[in-house]
Amino acid sequence: MKALVFTGPGVVELREVPEPEIRGNDVLVHVVTTGICGSELHGVKTPGFRVPPLVMGHEFAGRAEDGRPVIVNPILFCGNCDNCARGLTNVCRQRRIVGVHLPGGFAERVAVPAGALVPLPEGIGWTAAGIIEPAANAVHAWALAGAPAAARVGIIGAGAIGLTCLLVAMSGKAARIEVADRSPERRAIASRLGADASGPELIGEYDVVFDAVGAAATHEQSLARLRPGGVAVWLGLADETAEFDAVDLVRGEKRVLGSFGYSGADFAAAVGLVTDWDLSWVGSFPLAEGAEIFTALMNGRATPVKALLTP
Template sequence: MTEQIRRVLVRSLADISIEQVPAPVPGDDELLVRTTVVGVCGSDTHAAAGHHPFIDLPYHPGHEAVGIVVATGSGADDFAVGDRVIVEPNLYCGRCAQCRSGRYNICQELKVFGCQTPGAMADLFTIPADRVHRVPDGMTDFQAALVEPLATPVHAVAKTGDLTGRTVAILGAGPIGLLTLIAARHAGAARIAVTDLLPGKRERALRLGADAALPAGAPDLVAQAHAALGGPFDVVFDCVAREQSMAQATDLVAKGGHVVVVGVGAAGATPIRLDLVQDREIRIEGTLMYTTEDYRAALSLLASGAVHTADFVTATYALEDAAKAFTASLDPEQVKVLVTVDGP
């Protein structure tokens, strides 16, 4: 086994380096995995910029991970060397009320692999065996790298109940917004409008099946959206989570409608129109990550061919160019940037 491995260390957007560290050793219930592909998430760039409310700098990124098992702990008998796996990165306690009820995605002591613990943007990593899933035969590593980011929209959409025949607005056409578009359509949404500031991202949303794509900064956005799809929306997914987007969400949603906050908001207070929330009986709900059920649904959705890799993977970089990958991810015209790892 290699004694030293490469691992990415993020101190800031301007200080992303490759460090040499001892190769990790799996515990009894852990796997040692060789990374093949790992995605750069919006949470990663937010954290690197010092804007993520729950990730402290410095940190070791890599939670959207695909790899190959190279060693197993004595208690990790369900996996074998050579298995291709993807990481479900929520590390939960299993003891709190939320975990006991099956909602371990909001565990009282939740840590996220690659956010609060060292991640997979490295040659090798260890992970509890119950936190990985096998990659189905026939699924490429690039497809598998989209399972984790797709699982979040799948979970968000599931929180709204049956979407069959309902109208949906999605605020933000970044990776999560676009994957929410696919998840909502798969769940039966009849008409979907997407908003974004950039024309290129709105055009991409239309190519991926949106019925309308509208400029997020338009002063008459709400009127445009209602005209385009025939009235207020049953469900609004806010994938931006800023003061302006939340104001738009409460204006766009129908009376008795549902606003789901998917994007990670900045720390601190965000004003909202409580008079509208009360008068219109608007339900506002947050959503965090996913559970195994959502993860498996995302796997099935990708395996079905509903998500085309070429629509989402817009750039790849080698591990030694991780800093360039972070820079590329800041380009709003990029969708998903992947880091590929050839091994030590």
């Protein structure tokens, strides 16, 4: 079968690979759509967490062998550790991720544990299905922030995670939402989707700031723009280091929360949200063009904001 394979630093290639091995309670999924995640672009450019050769793809949906339409929750957890007992399955101590530790959805077919399958309800198209996984990240981040209705919200980054944070905050009745991004095209999309303002940087004061970039400079900006007592939620993974004013953090009693993944409940909530969203910022491409579009996005192409591959 055909698969897009991460073969080395900065390189993905369309290759012929063996059919998936079905083991234990695995189910074969025929992939219909799979999203390219910003973390994958970064991971291919600077390998570390992901080790080549690897078929990536953790944002995917398709049909089970019996024809059922399904979405895949790619976070696999043990169910036995202390974090799982607390309901923190997204930070399970034995966590594995489909597309990172196991072959993922950049392929025509993939084997996944049966427990990772979530039924795709009738009425949800495949484009929306391909956005459910990033949307679940935004749902989780919104919950971590306290689901603050009537809040002033700042969002750094108008990629897929930033835009889904915008849409979730709108659903959560935020009072005002401002989005920062260097790309004029992406700022225009954020405004079209409902952002009250957009610019290269945040310039106001906010109750909550979502950093969907994760660079040292955006970490600093997220805290500098918080009101005293506000909360910054960091979702981005661009840099391992953070630069910010620690004295301001203490004197302003500001909080920083890391946000990784989602719970099963967050994933289910995302399924219920995406049907009402404007997804005109999402583009679909054949898997055969995957290497070309992946490389273009990795090297800084601003559009489409979100690319889905369709095997």
